[in-house]
Amino acid sequence: MSGACKGDEVITSKDKGTVMPTKLTIPDLAAKKAAGERLALLAVGEVLTARWAERAGIDIVGVGDSIGMTLYGHENTLSMSMDQMINHTRAVRTGAPNTMCVVSMPYGSYATREMAVINALRLMKESGCDAVKMQGGREKFDIIKAIADAGVPVMSQVGLVPHMVHKFGGFKMQGRTAEAAMEIVDNARAIEEAGAVGIEVEAMPYEVGKAVDESVSIFTAAIGAGSACTAQILNGYDVLGAFDTFKPKFAKRYANMSEIAVKAFAEFREDVVSGSFPDADHSYQMKPEEAQRLADMLREEKP
Known part of the structure; x- marks a missing residue:
């Protein structure tokens, strides 16, 4: 992967002497969107897959609380704790020190503005991440703004929001109607207005994902939301075929590690x-x- 896909400079990796681009910075994200460039974001949870991701030239690694399902076997993401997210992110940071790392704030860690700021700062200080990601739109405006005002690069999420899985009645596609799509777009605009640096756009028709991307100037990353956004996200354990409990419609398996x-x-x-x-x-x-x-x-x- 060329340097243009990440930073402009290159460094020599200590790992087998390979040469790789410097990691993306927060200002790079908006610049990539403005330039129409495309990035790959891979969700990983430990040192081995993080190391493989960096060797492959993946632009961004995300430590999502989806590891509650892929690595811990839970039925959803809600049980993950701050300590767990910090420890997993440290491992990912060790495996991919030259790749931008975004970590999810776990369920319950941003219930109030005060709690959100404390936990966002803790994630930045203790995990080595480059940005944090929460979930929610206009209803979380004050919380997103509080984190951003505290100097923490923050992203949020629209569409299928796993922290509201019980409200949705399961992991279901969102934005089926024009009215529902407009609500998603409004949430995306609110996230940008609150000072976030990016938005995750999950599980919605292509037309809705495109509308979200075109409605904001900040970085957008899609997972199951079509090809319009700046970045495409897949879970690393889906890509490897290591997680085979179930397969989301939008997941593409490039290997079959579980069978191997x-x-x-x-x-x-x-x-x-x-x-x-x-x-x-x-x-x-x-x-x-x-x-x-x-x-x-x-x-x-x-x-």
Whole structure:
């Protein structure tokens, strides 16, 4: 991936000596949108996938509370805590130190302005992220503004808002009618007015995602919302085919890691049961003379 996709300068990575672009900055996001450039945003949750994402040239990594589902096996995202999000983001930051990182504020962490500011500042200080993301539109205007006024780069989300999954009756597409679409557009405008630097646009018809993107000047990132936005988001565990509990309509699997993993684990078990693992190539051995000395010592110990 060329430097134009991220920053203008390049650095040499300590990882295998590869050369990669410097990470995006917050001002870059609006500039990329204005220039009509497209970016790739991948949701990851630990050091390995973060490292792979950076090696692949992914523009932005997001640590979403969707890891509650992909890594913890919960039925939704609501149970994730601040401590968990901080710890996972630290791991991602370790794996992808040269990639912009946006972390989700977990459910309940921005219920009031005061709470939101404290938790947003804590995420920035303790996790190493570059921006935080909450959820909600006009109804969260004061909270978004409070975080922005505190000097924290903040994004928010419209459309399918997972923190309101119970209100929606499940993970369902939004913006089915013109009236519903206009409400989503209004929420996006409110997010920009409040001082946010970006908007996540999730699970809506292409026409609605396009209307959202054209209604704001700030960065937009779509997941299941068509191709109009500046960035496209997919969950890294969907991309890898590692998360196979279910597959959202908008998710595209580029690999089948779960099948590969199950096959590898099964072969490992077969080798253990048959006694073919570990073999000499996968075992440590003493020098022959030391092995003989050990055998002599053990023999001498016997009564």
